[in-house]
Amino acid sequence: MKQNDSTQEKALKVKRFVSYLLPAIIFALALWTLDKQMHHLRLSYVLESIAGIPLSHIGIAIGLTFLSYAVLTGYDYLAARHINQALPYKQAATTSFISKSISHTAGFNFLTGSSLRYRLYSGYGLSLSQVWEIIVFSVSTFWVGFCFIAGLLFTFYPVKLSNYTPAIPIPLNVVGILLLLLVAAYFYLSFRRRDLEVRGYKIRIPEPKIALLQLALSSGDYLIPGSIIYLLLPSNPQLTLLHVLVFFMLAQLIGLISTVPGGLVVFETAMLFMLEPYFGTVDILRPLVLFRLIYYFVPFLLGFLALIFHEFEEKKEFLKKAGKLTYSSLSEITPQVFSIVIFFGGISLLFSGALPSNPRYLHEITYMVPLPLIEASRLFGSIIGVLLLLLANGLWKRIDGAYVLSLIVLLLGGGFALLKDFDYHEAAVLFTMSVLLFPSRKHFYRKSSLLHQSFSRENIIAITLVLVSFVWLGFFSYRNVEYSNELWWQFGVNSQASSFLRAVVGVFFLLLVLGVMKMLSPFSKDIHLPGAEELELAKTIVRESKEPLGNLAFTGDKYLLFDDKKKAFLMYGVSGKSWIAMGDPVGQSDRIKELIWDFYEMSKLHQGRAVFYEISEKHIPIYLDLGLTLIKIGEEAKVPLESFTLEGSAGKDFRYAVKNVEKKGYWFEIIRPEDVIALIPELKQVSDAWLEMKTGKEKGFSVGFFDEKYLSNFPLAIVRNEEEIVAFTNIWTGAGAEEFSIDLMRYKSSAPAMDYLFVKLILWGKENGYKRFSLGMAPLSGLEKRQFAPLWHKVGSLIFANGDYIYNYKGLRAYKEKFNPIWSPKYIALPTGFKKSLALKDIAALISGMKDLF
Template structure:
């Protein structure tokens, strides 16, 4: 109590502008909770009002002023408004603007109906006061998401059912002396409350079932703009980006939404899976704008009732995400080959050297063709891709992985492996500004070419070194490098267990073993989310987003 008193004195001692600003912030932070309680109480009051008889004197007054049908209709509307207010209260708890608007309408309707059914001015004054508070608290309800974007929690469902059960019990207790008859349903007399209470209870029950079915049904929180790629602006950002990752080129895939910085020199590319909005990598562009972009994405998600997540975050940028209120967890390691130091000389490179020479003796050759050469090669590459997908019983991916899409692939150089002049393997190359890092994206080869990928990677490393690149990014080894220690976070221990036992489903260890042939340095990659409880869900949504759904997850 002393602490609260001290804080009030500090607030009073502040200059008027600062005190006013702090007061607005306090109201804005407390308004959703207060509104939830007041609106839920309003709904309960309306249900109790319909379950119990009105004052006889007031009812006679109302009967003299309006027909019985108006009284009956008002009574029925009061019960429906009460149920609506119970549900809307939890929309207000989520700061939904549409819940705020609908609650105001429901309060006005309920106040008018309770006056019309029995001149219950006390209830009408209470409802009017609640509506007045909502008007004052309007800035607190800023989220533009749909009403059912926030599923009802178990506690909310129990609270609604308890309120309905209490009102129903009170109604039956009040009218327990009335013997049930079929004609009660069709009795419309001003001085008999039991028929009205019975009809109101049934109406409330039906509306409750309808609202539960509507609210509990799944609803995706869609981003506010369509996923359209402004290639001119993306080109400009990537051309001037500071230390971009090669996977920033996924911006051209056409399956993501974008948020740009005020300067237009940075962007975040993201996609939605249910209520999780997942950014692919860190903000791309200027390092000085990174934190502001993270905050902008968080605020955009908050406005639309979505949960933000960042997939594939580098270790050196973790501090920016923590400073923006996010938590991080390791999701794997990416393999990086330092090209200036790479050589095929020495005993430790004998396996790679021998494999390269063996493939060359078998007639394999390697080349990188420019983007404008893709259209002429499209029929041959399409046939290889289709054969590869058929052999692996697979389907095209997305989000964090490229797919065979001519509009996408013709933007990049293509690495080709030929054997006796015929193309047997290909992959598109991701290049970065400044020529520092490059990587390979989509990789496909003809069946019956077991060593072709090893040959292609070796040749790509040599090609990158000859063309002045500093690093060849071999990509992510998912769940690699996670600790299974007892004190490690649960998500880390689960990931380590999946990595150790999930070989038959995905081949985690085999993927790392293949990349280890090129003796890369391993760099941890992370996922960022608002809380540790959102991390597993965010990682699962990312996997489903990349694969195209549950059925395609392991294909």
């Protein structure tokens, strides 16, 4: 079994490595092919050619792009009609534009677009299943149009690929007929009102009217972008619009298969290769570059700004509802905005180091700056560019060290930009970045190590693509310089090719050093179950905490994560890929924020996902900073002891319960911790009887279990008569007599009503000066059941109202309510999207003690 697990783990690691590396390899091959096609061109000539395109053509291209994205918004609006959801066009269009414009450029279309759709549609009240139906409908719309247009073009206007690829003769008319047959099959299912089942998942085929609208929209989705490229190409009588559409569809398909973000360079290389018989290289590059800019980059920026505005509004409203008025929505996105800006600053410095400098500026700089300083500025300018790419990740995660280093590096980068070739434009941008970043210190509060930060798959791919582009751009810029070993040792104002070669070595040497340091530097948080010394340290922190939940750490079944100063700790367990923290961190409040971030970072370093279970409202802004979503799981009941009394009409039921039990010869008693061990055999009989009565087994993680060492840490409240103990519970106490609670409650069938134990506990707490008594949580209590409440609230409230055969939800709430408690909400903070369901499954497995089965 262990060997199979090890084999599967190795296979997953190989698969993950290939998924990281493959897009970069395809991108590099496409760049190499593009370089071979462009080796005879000068960059200045390409730029001048682009500048020569008539403004009228550019204006028409922009208009067609607007029309194309307007057509794309119809995908989601039509999907909403298909699932019988009355969604306003404005909401559907906004969601469609944001998801399409970003996923087109960012790549990983299904993952990126689906995540954005779920994030936006869930805010409009749509359930996960409804969002999934919209996603499936949009994907099917995309392929219906592709199969129809490509089928027609390949069948009735076949282009012989043997004219372009002699080694791969493919009869496109056969492919076209197959594609048209797929469309026919789709409409057959639509007219017959039949559903399609794929790998056990049923896809509901739309009615014929909607299917025809699908076909019309998706056909326009392909015809309009292809027409933009045709419009921007020079006139050639041998090349028709139908030719260009065929080439466009083939290039788009190749770009999609490559998984390179937005098909960048892969799409351009394929188009360049197929259009080469008709035009010169510059004539092909000009429309492709403009198409990339107009159709992808500009909508991406607009979509990104729209997403930021939407998130700004959503989080601002949420924070107001949560009562956290001190947190502005701007603070939520400030680190992310600076992270993106700094990343682009790094790209600017790298590309600047790969391109030749303006000769006029070089001539002027030689009179003011000595040659060694110019050479050093060229080298360190590129190195600083790489540092900015890496620091962007730290800024995103609000690390204070990344903030300080970014300020220093931006100032140095601006200085080097002036010294290497007096590039005052670039220097002004970098200096402006540092000025804007300087007053934002409060948003970067994490005291984490930069070496220990994790990088996401998308982040690694983005950095890799930038570095590959940097190397290619340099070799392309200096392709006319004949290589020789002496180039490495040539120094001079005009020896820019030599400076570039040294910069490449410097950049990759820096990455190598940082990589080795990261591998050799162990993470500072050791992962193991706590020993006696750590439990003693936790006990010291718990004694100073006003809330008693920290006592749960003494079960010994959870890992403990301490802050650097050992003033706070967090308890957690691991189930599947989920790292699940139990409750809020315990200890000094000024250490909590960093501790939560440490736990989140540690889970990422181990390829896991961070989850926070049974948390309160106090630290909601931190969990939002982590990018987690919150779902309410119930409410905790806390009895204010000052107002509790047995006197008067309000206390008559409690008076009767106490007198009735004590008449039968039972009494209440508090056992000191040091006297618990002597009672263990008798207590075990009570516990075993309770487990047998409940036909269950001991649970863990979120509750205590019967264990001699665990129980000996606390005072016990027992109910007994002359012959035996019939009930007991251990008492958790908080510092300063603020609050106390109970955990493990066990009783025999012969025990009197449990009201007696609770009433006597409350009276004991009141006599000892405690202010509150926690009765624990009522699961699924307090969930909204309004029309536009989230899906979780609707399902939870339904189970709460009708799920008595599963668990006595209403009865538990009603029982605790008679003690007149104050109710406070409890949440789970967990990842968004499809990882949410996986995290919930892991929590259930961990609590039930079945984590090893998953």
